[in-house]
Amino acid sequence: MTAQVLAAPTTFKPHKRKPLLFVIPVLIALTVALPLFSVMVLALFPSNNIWPHLFSTSLPGYVKTTLVLAGGVALGTALIGVPTAWLVTHYRFPMRHFFRWGMLLPFAVPAYVLAYVYTDLLDYAGPVQSSLRYAFGWTSARDYYFPSIRTVEGAMVMLTLVLYPYVFLLARAAFLEQSASVLEAAVLMGNNAPWKRFTIALSMARPAIVVGVSLALMETLNDFGTVDFFAVRTLTAGIYDVWLGMNNLGGGAQIACLLLVFVIVLFTVERLGRQQQQHYQSVGSRYRTLKPTQLTGVKAWAAFTVCFLPVLLGFIIPALILARYSISYFEESVADGFVQAAINSVTLAAITACVAVAVGLALAYSHRLLPGALLDRLIRFATLGYAVPGVVLAIGIMIPFGWFDNTLDAFIRQHFGMSTGLLLSGTIVALIFAYTVRFLAVAHGAIDSSLRKVAPSMDDAARSLGHSPLGILRRVHLPLIKGGSLTAALVVFVDVMKELPATLVMRPFNVETLATRVYQYASDELLQLSATAALCIVLAGLIPVILLSVAIDRSRQDT
């Protein structure tokens, strides 16, 4: 009894149940989960049983390749993202101010574009091998060995280079939100100060880092462009083989479900490991930013190199190559409709960023108010959409939307003698819904990890002063999680700019985006003609990257 009373102030008390507060988030989560449900229903109706064949032939290979690729990307993104975020947050070294946002640059490069660029650069006819042949007097490919980029290792490097910004962004937001007092207390107690501080900060930032790595992993699992181009046979490749090659959509959906099982296992393992850990941040008067330490000499240049290499490989080199092509093929590549495509891309990305952040916030906040198992599971399920290849998710959306449209149409025809046609299918609304489902994991993950760091005692205090849940959200939480929300909006914006498979198949007639323009040419290995559009995706991605990283910094400094 005494123990309970003592424990009471530190545990979180669920808000008194209000039906509406519960029903709305459940409805939102169910709607977002709809496409996944329909993929699962599809999986119940394969035109043939593919498993005996798959088990004895390609399945072990698909699974192994997928695991190797995912493992490599997880390791790679964490090894680049976390140390660079730490260095940029806590040390002064050459160009540190640039790296605060510069580290995010590769994020604007679609993985498939990076794959095309590096193949162009490193293959036989490219400048690297040509120079080697010239230097050593070799005459054909049979005279020497050169590692092929079109391998699972190559895909690993490409995906790591464009995906580490997820980890960087989330780790940095977490490091920034950590109060100096906690870290300084650690410094006072430790003897090996910088390292101790890093390990303590790391364990506090772990939820955010895990979110970052799992986003990178989901992106890896749904990638088709890169693995297809490199002929790497992952489970995603298997989905396409069964669906299109064997004309068996149900069988393809079954492999998609297997992919989901992978993700669920991944999350469960991660969650079990983290269950006992819960770090709250008391944000308020005690919060102070930690003054960055000045690095000098070798240490300063080492820090510079660690940060510069990923940016060089993931952004500067590909951007230069694209720029070179863009200049020599400028007229062909900006022919009719280019400006319209750019406007379409930015509009779709901006609308989706707002919608996804609103939905992510609604789900994360209502889960905070009503931490029930049902809502928790629903949200986790709904955000899995990110791991599903875009075109499979698109089919999962088209099915319920088509059903809704046609059922409504039939009903109205029967009772009112007029036709409503397709209200949702093939419209911008359906497309934005698709983007929201696909990228909700990003928005929700970033907001949720920010929200979790706000101590529940703040809610209790505000509530005891008579504020309503929405009032608390607006006055207490929003100011504290501004950084996290901005991060969410930024990532969703850039992701939508790059999104291809769902855009291609769900867009209304005659609607082009920058990504679809890139794809037109790049899919036919005509990199030259796609360069300008690719460069514009990169540039358009840059503007919010810069604006928002400035805002993230400021939101921290203001407090």
Place this chain on the structure above:
Amino acid sequence: MKTPIPRQLALAALAGMLTVLCGTVSASEVNVYSFRQPDLINPVFKRFTSETGIKVNTVFAKQGLIERLRTEGINSPADLVLSTDSGPLEAAMQADLLAPLDNTTLEQRIPAALRDPDGRWFGLTSRARIVVTAKDRPLVNPITRYEDLTNPAFRGMICTRSGKHPYMIALIASMIAHSGETAAREWLIGVKKNLSRKPQGNDRAQVKAIWQGECDIALINSYYMGQMLADDEQQAWANAVNITFPNQSDRGTHVNISGVSLTQASPNRDNAIKLMEFLVSESAQSIYAEENYEYPVNPAVASSELVQSWGEFKADELSLTDIGKHRATAVILVDETGYDN
């Protein structure tokens, strides 16, 4: 200060939004779901619009359009499906999404072998799957048949794209149809043994690999030769190879089609038929021939000069429906032989 919006204006705006959402069905439009790259087909559509005043609306994607058509059901706005191989058209046919069409103009302009007997799909162009070999490294044993590719003399000399690509699957399916599953399996095993690298890249990339000296023999679609010769940078690749039409002494070279189908849901049926007729007209067919180096289906239209310079060839007359029947088996064979690994 707030001025109340006049009710009529608000209603008009609402009606306007609904019209946009519903999609307009006007008399002067035709809607196309296209598996074909827009850069080739847009000039054809532009000419159609300027001749008839009918606007062509398109959605281009390489996967998922048949599923979109299916989920949209009877209310689908799509009139036509345009495809670069027979696979999607056949999938749509099996899902009962295509309307049979009895049209004299189309029947006159397209040879019977290149269209569905029931009029559910019509070929627009055909392309041959040819063998190319390195010019500066002549082969000791010449290749005259696809079957010759398994000759152990060619160990480490062959490059192809993924065995799962529709073009390869169609070729393998044709071998199953002609010689049976066992022979096709043996063929895949034999070719795999002769590969110089893991199957990767598109057809163009195989020619490039010959030019680079990575391999000596490749399988490609005929029109890629013309496209490469028309490109400053890629000319050198195409000039590095000789071309062969296989199986001239027996069943003929494997050909595939690009084609068009009318949907059952088609809201602008008359316009759609006009566009179909236009696509096999002399003006449209000559764009296909001259710009993309494909074989026009309309016998009245000549191939491009380059394509003519390759000479006449005997095409495999196996119907595409027969090829389609063996497609799933072909995919299974590619898996079982580990061709792509």
